[in-house]
Amino acid sequence: MQEHKGILLESGTNELEIVEFEVGNSKFGINVIKVKEIIQPIAITYIPHAHPHVEGIIQLRGEVLPVVDMFKALGLPPHTQNAQEKFIVAEFNKQTVVFHVGNVTQIHRFSWEQIEKPSDMYQGGNSQIIGVIKHLGEMILLLDFEKIMVDINPESGINVEAVKKLGKRERSEKKIVIAEDSPLLRKLLSDTLSEAGYVNLEFFENGKLAYDYLESIATENDDIEKHVQFVITDIEMPQMDGHHLTKKIKSHPVLSKLPIVIFSSLITDDLRHKGDQVGALDQISKPEIAELILKIDRHIL
Known part of the structure; x- marks a missing residue:
């Protein structure tokens, strides 16, 4: 896995690589970028009164890590x-965690265009699924690992208290467009940005919808x-x-003026160059x- 991660996909291709794994009879996926390594299970130290989803802790190369x-x-x-x-x-999210799964099978490369949004009918309001991939007659479910960790430790998520520490804020009518697929994160961003005085917010659940919206404005306004x-x-x-x-916006004759910040759990030293290459502020x-x-x-x- 370490060697495979050295082969980073070209920036802005709209592709991802996932590690497919099994839990029970279902197949799930995690972005290769999030995976440091895959190991055989080792002895777990039980922690009294830990969250029910946390089995305990392990020591890996001198680092103490929780096992989910x-x-x-x-x-x-x-x-x-x-x-x-x-x-x-x-x-991810500046934390290292171990996920205990039934089996790890293979690595796939997909386009984000192949990944379908889960239907509201079956995902419910508390879903941990952010995408569905149809592959060889089966379905691979992409998990919202950030939500899984926030459910275990709410303090690891976006916190409105951090905004209050910035002091009194003036209300701003400046328009901010936000592309974020997680319903939980959209709600948290709405709450925290509003607390910061930014109330003119337009949310989209993926980059395509955000780009279509921006392009429609640019068509009518230089x-x-x-x-x-x-x-x-x-x-x-x-x-x-x-x-x-980001690449499409920065390549557009009108939209290219817009400042774009990438706000993601995947910001690491190894990946920062990808955002730089596509023109993120x-x-x-x-x-x-x-x-x-x-x-x-x-x-x-």
Whole structure:
């Protein structure tokens, strides 16, 4: 896995690579970018009164890491030990965590256009599924790992208290367009940005919808900055990811003037160059909401 991660996809191609794994009888996917390594299970130290989804902790190369039981996290029947079980060591949102899964099968490359948004009918309001991939007659479900971790530790998510520490804020009518696929994150961003005084917000659940909206404005108005002052985008989104969205905006004769900040759990030293290549003004790691707000302040007030 470490060697494979060295082959980074070209910036802005709207592609991703996923590690396919199994929990129970279902197949799930995690972005390769999030995966540090995959290891055989090792001894877990039980932690009294830990969250029910946390099996305990392990020590890996001197680092103490929590182990999340994905069977419990996904509401599936308890697993029985088998030789195929794996630990997926993942890093995102400036944290490292181990996911205990039934098996890891293979790595796939897909276009974000192949990934369908889950239907509201079956995903419910508390869904952990952000995308569905049809592959060889089966379905691979992309999981919202950020939500799984926020459910376990709410303090690891975007916190409105961080905004209150910035002091008294003036109300701003400047228009901000936000592309974010997670309903939880859209709600948290709405709450925190509104608390910061930014109330003129337009949310889209993927990059394609955001781009279509911006392009429709640009078609009728040469001066886009009179109508939209700032764009915020996640990276991982069905249909069109944040890198591809940024690349298209920066390649557009009218939209290219817009400042774009990538706000994602995937901001690492290894990946920062991808956002730079597509023209992002800045890249900020979730959940650093105060840093995001200060960046907006500097560019649109």
